[in-house]
Amino acid sequence: MxxxxxxxxxxxxxxxxxxxxxxxxxxxxxxxxxxxxxxxxxxxxxxxxxxxxxxxxxxxxxxxxxxxxxxxxxxxxxxxxxxxxxxxxxxxxxxxxxxxxxxxxxxxxxxxxxxxxxxxxxxxxxxxxxxxxxxxxxxxxxxxxxxxxxxxxxxxxxxxxxxxxxxxxxxxxxxxxxxxxxxxxxxxxxxxxxxxxxxxxxxxxxxxxxxxxxxxxxxxxxxxxxxxxxxxxxxxxxxxxxxxxxxxxxxxxxxxxxxxxxxxxxxxxxxxxxxxxxxxxxxxxxxxxxxxxxxxxxxxxxxxxxxxxxxxxxxxxxxxxxxxxxxxxxxxxxxxxxxxxxxxxxxxxxxxxxxxxxxxxxxxxxxxxxVPKKHSVAVAIGLMPALAAWALLLVETTLRKAGASLYDVAPKFGGDLYVYGIISMSQGFMLTCMILSAIMVFVVERQFFKAAIWTTAAAVLSFFGVIHAYVLTPTGIRNRFGFGAAKAYALAYLIAALLLVALHYYNRGRETERTGIVA
Structure with missing residues (x-):
């Protein structure tokens, strides 16, 4: 050739x-x-x-x-x-x-x-x-x-x-x-x-x-x-x-x-x-x-x-x-x-x-x-953290051009934009995109134990501040690393992982009843 x-x-x-x-x-x-x-x-x-x-x-x-x-x-x-x-x-x-x-x-x-x-x-x-x-x-x-x-x-x-x-x-x-x-x-x-x-x-x-x-x-x-x-x-x-x-x-x-x-x-x-x-x-x-x-x-x-x-x-x-x-x-x-x-x-x-x-x-x-058609829902949920990061960029840019800062203005938003949620979701957004999408893929495939492993990974990353954790300062948003950096998110993911483990055993029990074969 x-x-x-x-x-x-x-x-x-x-x-x-x-x-x-x-x-x-x-x-x-x-x-x-x-x-x-x-x-x-x-x-x-x-x-x-x-x-x-x-x-x-x-x-x-x-x-x-x-x-x-x-x-x-x-x-x-x-x-x-x-x-x-x-x-x-x-x-x-x-x-x-x-x-x-x-x-x-x-x-x-x-x-x-x-x-x-x-x-x-x-x-x-x-x-x-x-x-x-x-x-x-x-x-x-x-x-x-x-x-x-x-x-x-x-x-x-x-x-x-x-x-x-x-x-x-x-x-x-x-x-x-x-x-x-x-x-x-x-x-x-x-x-x-x-x-x-x-x-x-x-x-x-x-x-x-x-x-x-x-x-x-x-x-x-x-x-x-x-x-x-x-x-x-x-x-x-x-x-x-x-x-x-x-x-x-x-x-x-x-x-x-x-x-x-x-x-x-x-x-x-x-x-x-x-x-x-x-x-x-x-x-x-x-x-x-x-x-x-x-x-x-x-x-x-x-x-x-x-x-x-x-x-x-x-x-x-x-x-x-x-x-x-x-x-x-x-x-x-x-x-x-x-x-x-x-x-x-x-x-x-x-x-x-x-x-x-x-x-x-x-x-x-x-x-x-x-991706398989049934995984399209996983792609859709994986878009959301990136959307949050982009929304944060728009908010920050607008405030800077107006001579203000997110540090000063964030407390005034209240429930209008839920700006703290936007910030949390944007932190480590590429990892969060991957994790949410992977969890959804395994849930769709009814592989709940694998989904639980990914959810546990999200809990660990949150606990150490790789995702969701931040510090809002006058100079901007800073990463926050360390033990318990985002404890609330870590706990939420951990509870979700336990629910997935329960679904795993529940689903395995139902399969055993249906087929008569012990998994």
Whole structure:
């Protein structure tokens, strides 16, 4: 079998993955500068060049991995795992580690060092998780792994982009609808033109035509761009400085759950890829993911990389492994020349986000399509913690923009929003998504004892504060770890587990009566 490096679908896949990676890089530039007080030479001279090599390394590996799978299986429809900077870790590290240290010390360099330590510690924990990943995949129902992905897709991906699209209908709605029409209807365009590329071209044309006609819906960035090559520099001393002064360990309550989140997220994305037809080795996939984040931290980038959500979407676009190579090369080049914002001087962001909206839609659909019909109720219940986390984000963002804080306003909500319930359900939401979904799968299958084991796990995680526990402070919501961190939830889950054990023996007794066979 002749196996090339690029196909037409790689162009569409590249646009989708490139936009997603570009958004993360823009968030880094904006948040590190505006929120954490970091000067441009630190952001563009140290952080983004460090991100460049880790992104390039991971994309090239996963492209090689996919091509190797295609050759071994004789298939030409294999799609590489999408890869880039982890959005959730980025936000968590900024607002729960880097920004609080900057607010306390007004030292952006110390805040940056804290981020490097967090990234390194998280990456090491991910590497450890690589050795238990296969065991977790074997003992976790597919519905549990896919439901939390669907929850993230329909909320943090789809809804956020839907709002942005409909806030700028003049240049965003047509490209987004075009993407949905072409990919949803599996329409073949004339000359085999890629739908994603045409959608972006439509958005660019509409933005500039309206601007030239006097309707400036599209506002190109005004900052001047100066070409320069920023070579990555080692940051070992900066990591060790924060590690040895003892401050790093008090933020482990944020680092550990984020590392766990990254491992679980990677497992879910591997399961999503397998559901779409591409089975990749768990250990090597997770190890490379963790190693790339170690590279990032050692070169000055405080934000870990990850296997991205969205494999089925890129596969449906016809992308194979060339899109991963293109993404790694282009994103790395933009980081190294300080050109992350250069694209946005020409291309409206609204012209590109329709592709990401489609990715979110197809992931959500997959969670229901790739499980037995009777497990769809488990997928549905697994969406709820992600919905709570998204609701909390909306509430917090609204309050911040209004000059208030959740710490001050939460007592005034009363029974209007049950905001404390929203916060509790959002804490460790990816684990809660998995646990609730897994419990429901085993209940549906009448395997009550297995359901009781998962419910007991929820009780243990609640008791130690991995899920549901929090402390509301003036600077935001903080994790709360320790004995009895969320005792009420632990007790509730434990009682539920005992009920499931009782159902197990009751059901076994009924089966014995019906068949006459002692179980």
């Amino acid at each position: 002749k196996v090339g490096w690029f196909v037409r679908g790689d162009i569409d896949g590249f646009f989708g993955l490139f936009v997603d990676n570009l958004l993360q890089l823009m968030l880094i530039a904006v948040l590190c500068g505006n929120v954490c007080g970091m000067p441009p030479d630190l952001v563009f001279g140290r952080i983004l060049p460090g991100a460049a090599l880790s992104i390039l390394f991971g994309n090239l590996f996963y492209a090689w991995q996919a091509r190797k799978l295609a050759i071994r299986t004789g298939r030409t429809d294999v799609t590489a795992l999408p890869y880039g900077i982890n959005t959730v870790s980025l936000i968590a590290f900024v607002f729960l580690i880097i920004a609080p240290i900057y607010f306390e010390t007004k030292d952006p360099n110390l805040a940056w060092q804290a981020g490097l330590f967090a990234c390194l510690a998280s990456a090491v924990l991910e590497c450890v998780g690589a050795f238990v990943g296969d065991w977790l995949r074997r003992h976790t129902p597919r519905a549990a792994l896919l439901s939390s992905l669907a929850g993230i897709a329909i909320t943090f991906i789809s809804m956020g982009f839907v709002f942005q699209i409909f806030a700028m209908p003049a240049i965003a709605v047509v490209p987004a609808l075009f993407v949905i029409f072409v990919y949803g209807g599996q329409i073949k365009l004339p000359l085999g033109l890629p739908g994603g590329f045409i959608a972006v071209a439509l958005g660019v044309a509409m933005g500039w035509i309206l601007r030239l006609a006097g309707y400036p819906f599209f506002q190109p960035l005004q900052e001047p761009y100066l070409f320069a090559v920023h070579v990555p520099k080692p940051a070992f001393s900066d990591m060790l400085a924060f590690l040895t002064n003892g401050q790093g360990w008090k933020y482990f309550s944020v680092i550990f759950p984020m590392a766990l989140f990254n491992v679980i997220g990677s497992l879910q994305n591997l399961e999503s890829a397998e559901a779409a037809g591409d089975r990749y080795d768990t250990k090597s996939s997770l190890l490379v993911n963790g190693f790339a984040s170690i590279v990032a931290a050692c070169l000055g980038n405080p934000f870990p990389t990850t296997i991205y959500i969205g494999h089925p979407g890129w596969k449906a676009m016809g992308a194979r492994w060339g899109y991963s190579i293109l993404n790694g090369v282009v994103i790395s080049a933009l980081c190294l020349i300080g050109g992350v914002t250069l694209v946005l001087k020409v291309v409206p962001m609204e012209a590109m986000i329709g592709i990401l909206l489609w990715i979110g839609i197809i992931i959500t659909a997959q969670a229901f399509q790739e």
